[in-house]
Amino acid sequence: xxxxxxxxxxxxxxxxxxxxxxxxxxxxxxxxxxxxxxVDHIDSMYVASMSPGLWSKQxxxxxxxxxxxxxxxxxxxRVESACASGGMAVRLGFIEVASGMSDIVLVGGxxxxxxxxxxTAILATAADQEYEAFHGLTFPxxxxxxxxxxxxxxxxxxxxxxxxxxxxxxxGAKNPRAQYQREITIDAVLxxxxxxxxxxxxxxxxxxxxxxxxxxxxxxxxxKISKRPIVQIIGSGAATxxxxxxxxxxxxxxxxxxxxxxxxxxxxxVGPEDIDLAEVHDCFTIAEIIVTEDLGFFEKGKGGEAxxxxxxxIGGKIPINTSGGLKSKGHPVGATGVAQVIEITEQLWxxxxxxxxxxxxxxxxxxxxxxxxxxxVHILKRID
Amino acid sequence: xxxxxxxxxxxxxxxxxxxxxxxxxxxxxxxxxxxxxxVDHIDSMYVASMSPGLWSKQxxxxxxxxxxxxxxxxxxxRVESACASGGMAVRLGFIEVASGMSDIVLVGGxxxxxxxxxxTAILATAADQEYEAFHGLTFPxxxxxxxxxxxxxxxxxxxxxxxxxxxxxxxGAKNPRAQYQREITIDAVLxxxxxxxxxxxxxxxxxxxxxxxxxxxxxxxxxKISKRPIVQIIGSGAATxxxxxxxxxxxxxxxxxxxxxxxxxxxxxVGPEDIDLAEVHDCFTIAEIIVTEDLGFFEKGKGGEAxxxxxxxIGGKIPINTSGGLKSKGHPVGATGVAQVIEITEQLWxxxxxxxxxxxxxxxxxxxxxxxxxxxVHILKRID
Numbered sequence: 001x002x003x004x005x006x007x008x009x010x011x012x013x014x015x016x017x018x019x020x021x022x023x024x025x026x027x028x029x030x031x032x033x034x035x036x037x038x039v040d041h042i043d044s045m046y047v048a049s050m051s052p053g054l055w056s057k058q059x060x061x062x063x064x065x066x067x068x069x070x071x072x073x074x075x076x077x078r079v080e081s082a083c084a085s086g087g088m089a090v091r092l093g094f095i096e097v098a099s100g101m102s103d104i105v106l107v108g109g110x111x112x113x114x115x116x117x118x119x120t121a122i123l124a125t126a127a128d129q130e131y132e133a134f135h136g137l138t139f140p141x142x143x144x145x146x147x148x149x150x151x152x153x154x155x156x157x158x159x160x161x162x163x164x165x166x167x168x169x170x171x172g173a174k175n176p177r178a179q180y181q182r183e184i185t186i187d188a189v190l191x192x193x194x195x196x197x198x199x200x201x202x203x204x205x206x207x208x209x210x211x212x213x214x215x216x217x218x219x220x221x222x223x224k225i226s227k228r229p230i231v232q233i234i235g236s237g238a239a240t241x242x243x244x245x246x247x248x249x250x251x252x253x254x255x256x257x258x259x260x261x262x263x264x265x266x267x268x269x270v271g272p273e274d275i276d277l278a279e280v281h282d283c284f285t286i287a288e289i290i291v292t293e294d295l296g297f298f299e300k301g302k303g304g305e306a307x308x309x310x311x312x313x314i315g316g317k318i319p320i321n322t323s324g325g326l327k328s329k330g331h332p333v334g335a336t337g338v339a340q341v342i343e344i345t346e347q348l349w350x351x352x353x354x355x356x357x358x359x360x361x362x363x364x365x366x367x368x369x370x371x372x373x374x375x376x377v378h379i380l381k382r383i384d
Numbered sequence: 385x386x387x388x389x390x391x392x393x394x395x396x397x398x399x400x401x402x403x404x405x406x407x408x409x410x411x412x413x414x415x416x417x418x419x420x421x422x423v424d425h426i427d428s429m430y431v432a433s434m435s436p437g438l439w440s441k442q443x444x445x446x447x448x449x450x451x452x453x454x455x456x457x458x459x460x461x462r463v464e465s466a467c468a469s470g471g472m473a474v475r476l477g478f479i480e481v482a483s484g485m486s487d488i489v490l491v492g493g494x495x496x497x498x499x500x501x502x503x504t505a506i507l508a509t510a511a512d513q514e515y516e517a518f519h520g521l522t523f524p525x526x527x528x529x530x531x532x533x534x535x536x537x538x539x540x541x542x543x544x545x546x547x548x549x550x551x552x553x554x555x556g557a558k559n560p561r562a563q564y565q566r567e568i569t570i571d572a573v574l575x576x577x578x579x580x581x582x583x584x585x586x587x588x589x590x591x592x593x594x595x596x597x598x599x600x601x602x603x604x605x606x607x608k609i610s611k612r613p614i615v616q617i618i619g620s621g622a623a624t625x626x627x628x629x630x631x632x633x634x635x636x637x638x639x640x641x642x643x644x645x646x647x648x649x650x651x652x653x654v655g656p657e658d659i660d661l662a663e664v665h666d667c668f669t670i671a672e673i674i675v676t677e678d679l680g681f682f683e684k685g686k687g688g689e690a691x692x693x694x695x696x697x698i699g700g701k702i703p704i705n706t707s708g709g710l711k712s713k714g715h716p717v718g719a720t721g722v723a724q725v726i727e728i729t730e731q732l733w734x735x736x737x738x739x740x741x742x743x744x745x746x747x748x749x750x751x752x753x754x755x756x757x758x759x760x761v762h763i764l765k766r767i768d
Binding site for chain 2: 001021044050051053054056057058059060062063064066067071072073074075076077078079080081082088091092095096098099100101121122125126127128129130133238239240241242243244247255256259369370373374
């Protein structure tokens, strides 16, 4: 397998983009990425999106985006793994370049969620429709069950959940692409409207329109055409778990995250102690706590304390979600996993401005679908 | 890139499967394929499906199928390219095995279309929603436009369209997995209810529930574990075109099919004259005529005559759709491209019974999405 680098990125502002449809949103990001990479063509493209059929009555968006991007007749395909669609698309693009099938591959993700459709019902199609959604289990409810159990088993405090949100908003306030560029307080989280006990509105990632795209190429080619440090994908792991939460042995860990991480660490030849920063899937505050434990950054049950001690802030032991996370920067489902890899790439390039993690050399991006039925982990390294 | 073989196939009966939901349908095919290959594990899986969100309110079926197949925690992802989803999934599985990332990969496709939802509206999400579907252009209408133009430019006769359907039903009558295992007559086609002039009901592929799955492995491994002749994927091509028919320069050829074929032939080192049989995407009778021209089997404009002369029958110059095609065996969208590759594989194994093409050594499978905005072409060869 060939070594693969990220050579260009495109990430326009996220938010409620009422004046743009799914194709405009995607194409803007893709053009930015192509321009940023400075390439004169692409060989193949992947479009990650969870549910354009339900939100926009539009399937077949792989071909559609290649068309509107002016890239016909290149191969283009949509990839879907619910909220892990973006991470899975990065993985498939990585495999295609590594295989030698293509040299320059665009991996983009997009979701147009503000269309007037019922997004709670649409998001619930990522859960088990017959055994969960039909009976009224929404995603906030699924993660609330995990939160309650984590609090019960490990004494994780309600305030510690809130601190995840406060930290991520502090980071997002410095990210010009974020949906919510403002700081919040613990009190604001605790006093925001309840959604599914113990989770309040400000424990939940928002509903967002947005896209992100990146360009992959062999490291050998990247060295010839790139003027920035080379950022290589040194590890890619993906794993699945039961789609229904009730089929798991535990609610306080996410086996797919652990397995995906194990594979990525093995391929990369590094361990959690070597990671300088990480983007993780904080769809709800409890998710960040559980995931940082399952990635091996903290002992099981200690994720809440780690946040309280400031270990996951910029400047802390291992900065988590310097982008603002899903909570503050927004969560346009299909785009999320792609944007995570962009945040890590930019940090390793050293171009993250006020959010820069000094001396960052190895970063990790963890993306997750459903209540953890899918997870991907990518490890990136600046090779000097 | 490593050489890749098909080592097992699973294809249960297709039809209106009212007593089965999408997960039952998929798992049955996948278990058959695993059993047929005789493998004790799989490393990764792809699930092709166009629109489980709209038909069954269920996205995230990559992880769900891995779960119900008892295969967690292996990576699993859904692939969507409208009606070319199956062909694209075969391609991605091929790339993954070729890359060295995985050894044994399951590629399955599934569609559960009989759920009570409006399938004409759902299928129209494979067209351009804003510029085609919204204005009332259904798929029969799009292909009817192509048919009228082909008749106008080349003198293709209405009866020749009907002959495609008659031939495919004759083949499907011998395929125990086909939805409609019965022969029909030209008169029956001509007198069936009009759908979109000149296409009648019996020019259109039906609405079908079904799944198909196959197992890919490196040729080197296949030689060790397989008791059948080795069938290798020697060429894989994919291409895209404008999603809206009105954006094309021509209605009488499908540029994405030509491009995908060109790439597949080049990779395989063979030409149309070397192909012993082909499965092509006859979603409508006119599609088979245009596609057999674009694959290089017949001169442009001569596809209708070729059918009339019996060149595409079993025993003819190049048998087309020995399986019965989409027309007779059914078209469960996501499964179609996978089943095409299964039909070719079985023919090359020499196990197709009454449908067997004697001495078949090289076969081709062509899958298509929308009105030709996506196409894949795979070329398979029995290597003795």
